[in-house]
Amino acid sequence: MTDCISLSHYIADRWVGGGEGRSLHSAIDGAVVAQMPGTADIAAILHHARTIGGPALRAMTFRERGQMLRALAGALTERKDELYALSSLTGATKGDSAFDIEGGIGTFFVYASKAKAMPDAHVLPESGRETISKGDFLGQHILTPLTGVAVHINAYNFPVWGMLEKLAPTLLAGMPAVVKPATVGGYLTEAAFRIIIESGVLPQGAVQLLLGDTGDLLDRLDGQDSVAFTGSANTANRLKAHPNVVGKTVRFAAEQDSLNASILGPDADEGTPEFDLFVKEVVREMTQKAGQKCTAIRRILVPGKSIDAVQSAVVARLARVTVGDPREGGTRLGALAGLAQRDDVIANVERLKTEANVVVGGTIPDLGDALAGGAYYDATLLRCNDPLGSEIVHSVEAFGPVATLMPYADVDEAIAIANAGQGSLALSIFSHDRAAIARLAIGTAPFHGRIMIVDRDNAEFATGHGAALPHLQHGGPGRAGGGAELGGVIGMMPYLQRSAIQGSNGMIEAIEGLRGHG
Structure with a gap:
């Protein structure tokens, strides 16, 4: 018999709440295994991500963020037995749990490796220079992180992998994330999230955990924010049609169940x-x-x-x-x-x-x-x-x-x-x-x-x-949602802005070479 776990949000770098919400049950025998917390302060979550987490991550170079991912993968590996013990309560066999847990950790390792081929700078060049005139005046596409918040709304079927496969490209891109796991099996996601926080690897504000109801979260987003959703087509269609998501052109990527x-x-x-x-x-x-x-x-x-x-x-x-x-x-x-x-x-x-x-x-x-x-x-x-x-x-x-x-x-x-x-x-x-x-x-x-x-x-x-x-895109057209997660840089695109820079070769090189803190 597992003791009932009192779950908490993680807001502004501290654990908040107690067991005031819904009871969560074991898929094995129906016993109560966890208690959800009460409602969260959505405004505080977004403010902290935008003012603390975002600047801290953007101060790091792509390679530094890659090293951060590798350290997180190591921390999760050291404590993965804790996750296996909880995973069985979701109905998963040991093999099923490995698919979820090892798959998620492996995604962090792959993205850490991808970062080695990226510049030790704050700007990611995309393709080569374009000649647009006869003189020293060229064009170059560059990718830079958005200055808002990445909201991750995850499904219940992969409590660990579902969180980590979104976090890896988001953190490497340089955006702070708000993780909103499915309520069912949320105790396993919270356990993995605690390992990430207790590793001490991330800068303040880089990640926050929102359990249960999203409240007015979507009403508070704007054009610098991004939403990544995994779940049913019906829920995805309702969220992407949210008036504020449409009105503010909030980036919305959906990975939906398909036949x-x-x-x-x-x-x-x-x-x-x-x-x-x-x-x-x-x-x-x-x-x-x-x-x-x-x-x-x-x-x-x-x-x-x-x-x-x-x-x-x-x-x-x-x-x-x-x-x-x-x-x-x-x-x-x-x-x-x-x-x-x-x-x-x-x-x-x-x-x-x-x-x-x-x-x-x-x-x-x-x-x-x-x-x-x-x-x-x-x-x-x-x-x-x-x-x-x-x-x-x-x-x-x-x-x-x-x-x-x-x-x-x-x-x-x-x-x-x-x-x-x-x-x-x-x-x-x-x-x-x-x-x-x-x-x-x-x-x-x-x-x-x-x-x-x-x-x-x-x-x-x-x-x-x-x-x-993680090496290949995960997504599909039509009923599948039209999104594209993972796939290296492809998975980072919802969190990066492509800008076309026009100027002399020296000016473009100066922009691309921007590095260090400050």
Whole structure:
């Protein structure tokens, strides 16, 4: 039994509040594990970030901020066991926790490495000089940090990675951040945040933590501020349409849940390496983090001739998946984040059933009285035999261990089905036919932010369909939100202003070479 944790905001470099708000429950058995604090002083948060945190970070060079990130990654690594202990309460197995915790720390390390290639200065040149006249009068694009506040509104599925993957590019860019984690699992985010603060690495005001309600936060932002949101399309649309966000042209980047697909190539018949690799990846994506990943495979696209074989193989592999207490070493499928999240999955499976049939799952497992209060749900495979004649399977997401099997007749039809999701974060292709791969990749690229291609030759090194990597952009068009996080400098762009400088070569060099404190 875990003692109830009294959570606090972190405002103006001090911990504020006590357990006055909502009770948070363990996803394992429903026990109360934490108490949220009361409301926070939003005005104080923004004032401190703008007047203390921003100037302190902008006084550092890009390389100095990179060294800061590396030190933070080291501090988190030294105390990561504390995070693993809490992570299980969110329903995560040890492997799920590693995806969240190690993935977040790794993002800090990668961005620290990226900083080594940046200038030891306050200005980041972009591309080369442009000749705009016959004389010594040139043009140069430069990037400088905004002078406002970066507001991070995170989702519940990755309490650690979700915070760190936004903080890394923000701090390297030189902006102070206000972290607003999801309430569910917020105790894990607060624990990671405490490690960051207790490391003593950051200057004052660089980061603050806002738990619970955002109050009038969006009303107080302006054109030098930036909002990065992760979550549902409905919430994102409501926030980005906020009158002040629109009126003040507040930068708003959204990374939304999407109906990601995986395609088995027309050549990958049963018995080929690609067939086996595909089935293994589908089941991993259905069960990892209990299917609560914004990149998880939701639509399984296979040649019509192979659909029965794929269905049998997936069902057989799912039958070997152990559902239960995530603290047990043999558990492969832990709990959803909470009972509300499970209710949402159940409701959306019912909607999917209007166009698809349940092949296996769709039920709440009986795990005994000790786990009766937990948020468990069986891995669920559905089958839709007419994907092009359907709509709900391409628009409704059951955010849990749920995926829908769909047949296609040829490559063009596979492209049409994949693109019917109206914009996704990730797509994967399992094939050894280079001509088919090229057509699939080019045909689906306008609708997908990332495409992973796996065959028998590269499978050993493939990073996985659902892995968002700090080296590459994480985002997608349309339903996926249109944002682009991570990807090195790409992830820093919401926090940097591009300016076109015109002047002599010497003047531009002086601007680019500005360094040191002051």
